[in-house]
Amino acid sequence: MLDLYQVVTSVIIGIIEGITEFLPISSTAHMIIASHWLGIENNNTKILETFIEFGSVLSILYFFHKKILTIINFNLNNKNKKIKTKNIHIIIAIFPTIFFGLIFYKQIKLLFNIQNVMYSSILGGIFLIIAEIFKPKKYSTYNINDISLFQSTIIGLFQIFCLYPGFSRAGITIATGILLGIKRSVAIEFSFIISIPLIMGASFLDFINNISNVKISEIPIFFIGFIISFIVSLSCIKKLLQVINKISLIFFGIYRFITAILIYFIN
Numbered sequence: 001m002l003d004l005y006q007v008v009t010s011v012i013i014g015i016i017e018g019i020t021e022f023l024p025i026s027s028t029a030h031m032i033i034a035s036h037w038l039g040i041e042n043n044n045t046k047i048l049e050t051f052i053e054f055g056s057v058l059s060i061l062y063f064f065h066k067k068i069l070t071i072i073n074f075n076l077n078n079k080n081k082k083i084k085t086k087n088i089h090i091i092i093a094i095f096p097t098i099f100f101g102l103i104f105y106k107q108i109k110l111l112f113n114i115q116n117v118m119y120s121s122i123l124g125g126i127f128l129i130i131a132e133i134f135k136p137k138k139y140s141t142y143n144i145n146d147i148s149l150f151q152s153t154i155i156g157l158f159q160i161f162c163l164y165p166g167f168s169r170a171g172i173t174i175a176t177g178i179l180l181g182i183k184r185s186v187a188i189e190f191s192f193i194i195s196i197p198l199i200m201g202a203s204f205l206d207f208i209n210n211i212s213n214v215k216i217s218e219i220p221i222f223f224i225g226f227i228i229s230f231i232v233s234l235s236c237i238k239k240l241l242q243v244i245n246k247i248s249l250i251f252f253g254i255y256r257f258i259t260a261i262l263i264y265f266i267n
Contacts, residue, residue, distance in 0.1 A: 002220060009038050010225040014052050018232025021056040022192075022240035024128060024171030024252045025259070029117045032165060033263065036114045047214055050206040051222040055229030057199040060192050063237050068193060071144070086145055089152040093173075093194045096156045098201065101163055105205070112165045118263040120166030125256030131175035132249040140181035144189050151180045155190070168256075169195060175249060185245050192241075 016034050020027040031052070035045045061068075071086050101108065141147055158176040162169035170191050177187030214222075 006218070006221045007224060009040055010048060010052075010221050011228050012038070013048065014055065014225040014228030015232050017049075017052045017056050017229045018059075019236055019240070021053075021060075021233060022170070022237055023244065024124075024168050024174055024249065025255055026117075026120070026124065026166045026168035026171065027053075027056070028112075029121060029166035029168070029259070032112060032114055032117050033259075036267075044213065044215075044218060046206065047210050047218075048222055048225050050203045050210070051226040052229040053199055054203045055226040056233040057196055057203065059230050059233035059237055060199075061196050062234065064189070064193055064196075067144070067189060068196075071193075086147075089147055089149060090194055090197075092149065093152040093156040093159065093190075094198050097159045097163065097198055100160055101202065102205075104163070105209075108163050108165075114263055114267060116164070117166035118260045120164050120168075121256040121260040121263070124167045124171055125253035125260070128171055128175050128249040128253035128256070131179050132253070135178045136181045138181075139183040141186060142183050144186050144193075147182060147186070147190060151177070151182060152190075154180060155194075159194075169198070171249075171252065174244065178249075188241055188244055 013031055013034050016030050017027050020030045028049075031049050035041050035049075071090075141151065155173050155176050159169060159173050161167045161172050173191040173194070174184075174187045177190060178184055182190070
């Protein structure tokens with residue numbers, strides 16, 4: 001028989017992930033905070049979070065599948081070798097995070113606590129505000145297929161900061177893209193497209209490293225979180241992406257400061 005409290009916490013964390021994944025406020029940070037306040041910080045929680053993150057990334061894959069197929073088709077049909085590089089752009093954007101993530105995997109996992117989330121909330125908030133204030137007055141890139149190798153490289157390098165829990169992968173990549181002159185909606189698209197292989201890979205690696213802690217009786221709990229995350233993500237993604245596109249990053253920066261203050265005083 002399923003434990004009611006485990007079911008409820010799985011649903012709560014699934015909903016939190018489903019909503020926060022698409023905002024520059026760090027879904028990981030909010031899951032860590034929720035797990036801490038619900039008193040479920042253990043190895044099973046890590047596995048639950050892995051299933052939940054996989055649910056949200058599948059919703060991203062479904063939502064952007066036409067755009068992804070367009071990029072692939074662009075590469076296959078484009079005869080101009082000078083611009084037939086869009087898959088390379090994606091690889092370049094994710095390579096630094098994969099490289100450092102694999103090398104420092106164990107050290108990074110030690111950072112997953114609520115105190116570090118407080119610090120990263122502040123730092124991430126500062127970066128969002130800087131990006132909004134100092135963004136170029138005119139965009140130079142209006143289409144995802146026009147993103148340059150230089151832009152994707154810089155985005156990839158800045159994305160390394162997302163390895164610090166709570167920094168927000170979406171926040172750092174979208175803000176960096178905007179600073180580089182990429183139209184906000186295009187920066188958002190690129191950010192979430194490059195998130196797919198990263199989150200899938202990270203979820204798979206976390207699952208493999210924690211599989212020994214999986215109990216057969218708890219698998220239904222994990223799948224409940226997975227399903228809730230997928231459904232909530234799929235329901236919210238379009239609206240939330242519109243919110244990011246319209247609302248100033250300063251608002252999200254302030255939200256992150258408030259989050260840090262709450263963590264400080266409550267804990």
